[in-house]
Amino acid sequence: MSDAPLILWFRRDLRLGDHPMLTAAVASGRPLVPVFILDPETEALGAAPKFRLDLALAAFAATLARHGSRLILRRGPALPVLEALVAETVAAGVMWSRSYDAAARDRDQAVKAALKARGLLAQSHPGSLLFEPWEVETGQGGPYRVYTPFWRAVRGRPVAEAAPAPATLPAPSVWPASERLDDWQLSAAMNRGGAVVAAYQRVGEDKALTRLEEFSAGPMAAYAADRDLPGLTRATSGLSENLAWGEIGPRAIWHRGWRAMAEGNAGAETFLKELVWREFAWHLMYHYPQLDRASWKPGWETFPWRADNSDAEAWRRGMTGEPFVDAAMREMYVTGRMHNRARMIVASYLTKHLLTDWRVGLQWFADCLTDWDPAANAMGWQWVAGCGPDAAPYFRIFNPAGQAEKFDTDQSYRRRWIAELTRHPGPEAQSYFAAVPRTWQLDPARRYPLPRIDLAEGRARALAALQQGKT
Known part of the structure; x- marks a missing residue:
C-alpha cells in the first residue's frame, strides 16, 4: 500500500541535505515517520558526547517541524522499539543510514534480518562517509594500512553530488506517541560544566553549512600553515563537531573543497586531506573492529604500559606542570573540543612521557569531546602511541616545550587557558574552574604545579620501555 508509512531511523545523521537515505525515502512517495532511538549503544556515550547529542536532537526536531514533520523519540533496544513502531503505524518498513563500528553493525544486521523475516522493507543507505569501506581496496584486494596511498586511491574517485534538503516531508495521517527529550536527561552527567561548554557549540545543519561557507571564504586559504x-x-x-553528529554530510564538504581548489584556494587540498583522514579512520575501524580496544600493530599488547595512575589523573585535570599540555586539556574541558596539534601533544605526553596506556587517554577523550568520533579517536590515539597505523617508529616523542616554542611562539594559547600563568587571566582561563567538578578542589589562586617529570628523563624512560617491550 502506497500510503503505508516508512519509519526513518536517524542516528548520527541529523540533517536533511546530503542525505541518501532521506532522498530515497522522499522519492518513495510514502508518508515518513522520523525516529530517534535511545538504545543501549547510545546510552553508553560519554558525558560530553551525550550532552552534544541532546543539543543536536533538539535542533533537528526544530528543523523537521519547519518542514512539516516531527521527530519521534523512543527509548530501548532498537529492534523491539522498531517492531513496536511498525505495529503502531502499520509501516511498510524501516530505512536508516549505515554505521560502521562493530557494535552498530551487529545491531543493524540483527534489525535487518528480523524485519526482512517479517516481510518488511529493511533498507540501509550510505551517509556518513564519502566511500564505503569495502569499496576502496589496494591493488592486492585488501584494505589500506597507510594513509598516503589511501589518499592517492580516493583523490580522483567520483563522489556523488550532495542532494539538497527536501522542501517538505510527507507526514502520516496519525503520528505515534513520542517521549520527551527533557525526560532523557542526556546532559545530566555534565553537571555544572554543561553551561560552560554550551557556549562553544554551533549546533544544527544551518549553522554547520554557514560554518563551511565562512571557512571556505576566508581561513581556508591559509589552512596549510x-x-x-x-x-x-x-x-x-x-x-x-557537526560531522560527528551528521549535521553536515561529507559530500557537501568534499565538493565545496574541490570548488575552492578549482578557484585557486591555496589551502583547499590540505583541508580535503584532513577530511579523508577521517575517512581513513573509518576504513580502518571497519576492517579492524578492535581498533578502539586492542593495539593495531602485532606484538604491542606486551608493551609495559602503566594502568591508570596519579600522573594520568593530573593529566586529566590539566595540572601536569607542562603548560602546553595543560592548556590543551583545559581547552577541552571548557569548549568540548581540542586543537588537533594539541591532541597529538597531550596524547604523546600521556603515552610516552608518562608511559600510560593509550586506552586511558582514549576513554577520557570519549567522555570529554563534543566532537567525539569513535574511529578518529581510536586511530589518533594509536597513531601517537606508536602501536597504530603509521610508518613512523615509536621513538617519535613530541616534546611539549619544543612544540610550544614552535607552534605557540607568543604564548597566546597557553595564556588563554591557564589562569595561574598570568596576573590578569581572561574569562576563558577562569571558566575552567567553573566547569570542573567541585571535588577536584581546583583554585586559580593556587600556585601552578611543578612538572610531573623532566622531559628528557621522560623521553629516556619511554625509549627504555620500548627496548624492554621488544626483548
Whole structure:
C-alpha cells in the first residue's frame, strides 16, 4: 500500500541535505515517520558526547517541524522499539543510514534480518562517509594500512553530488506517541560544566553549512600553515563537531573543497586531506573492529604500559606542570573540543612521557569531546602511541616545550587557558574552574604545579620501555 508509512531511523545523521537515505525515502512517495532511538549503544556515550547529542536532537526536531514533520523519540533496544513502531503505524518498513563500528553493525544486521523475516522493507543507505569501506581496496584486494596511498586511491574517485534538503516531508495521517527529550536527561552527567561548554557549540545543519561557507571564504586559504597554530581561533573549520553528529554530510564538504581548489584556494587540498583522514579512520575501524580496544600493530599488547595512575589523573585535570599540555586539556574541558596539534601533544605526553596506556587517554577523550568520533579517536590515539597505523617508529616523542616554542611562539594559547600563568587571566582561563567538578578542589589562586617529570628523563624512560617491550 502506497500510503503505508516508512519509519526513518536517524542516528548520527541529523540533517536533511546530503542525505541518501532521506532522498530515497522522499522519492518513495510514502508518508515518513522520523525516529530517534535511545538504545543501549547510545546510552553508553560519554558525558560530553551525550550532552552534544541532546543539543543536536533538539535542533533537528526544530528543523523537521519547519518542514512539516516531527521527530519521534523512543527509548530501548532498537529492534523491539522498531517492531513496536511498525505495529503502531502499520509501516511498510524501516530505512536508516549505515554505521560502521562493530557494535552498530551487529545491531543493524540483527534489525535487518528480523524485519526482512517479517516481510518488511529493511533498507540501509550510505551517509556518513564519502566511500564505503569495502569499496576502496589496494591493488592486492585488501584494505589500506597507510594513509598516503589511501589518499592517492580516493583523490580522483567520483563522489556523488550532495542532494539538497527536501522542501517538505510527507507526514502520516496519525503520528505515534513520542517521549520527551527533557525526560532523557542526556546532559545530566555534565553537571555544572554543561553551561560552560554550551557556549562553544554551533549546533544544527544551518549553522554547520554557514560554518563551511565562512571557512571556505576566508581561513581556508591559509589552512596549510595556520592549522598547526592553536593560538589562532579561526584557523580551522570547526566542522568536526557537526560531522560527528551528521549535521553536515561529507559530500557537501568534499565538493565545496574541490570548488575552492578549482578557484585557486591555496589551502583547499590540505583541508580535503584532513577530511579523508577521517575517512581513513573509518576504513580502518571497519576492517579492524578492535581498533578502539586492542593495539593495531602485532606484538604491542606486551608493551609495559602503566594502568591508570596519579600522573594520568593530573593529566586529566590539566595540572601536569607542562603548560602546553595543560592548556590543551583545559581547552577541552571548557569548549568540548581540542586543537588537533594539541591532541597529538597531550596524547604523546600521556603515552610516552608518562608511559600510560593509550586506552586511558582514549576513554577520557570519549567522555570529554563534543566532537567525539569513535574511529578518529581510536586511530589518533594509536597513531601517537606508536602501536597504530603509521610508518613512523615509536621513538617519535613530541616534546611539549619544543612544540610550544614552535607552534605557540607568543604564548597566546597557553595564556588563554591557564589562569595561574598570568596576573590578569581572561574569562576563558577562569571558566575552567567553573566547569570542573567541585571535588577536584581546583583554585586559580593556587600556585601552578611543578612538572610531573623532566622531559628528557621522560623521553629516556619511554625509549627504555620500548627496548624492554621488544626483548
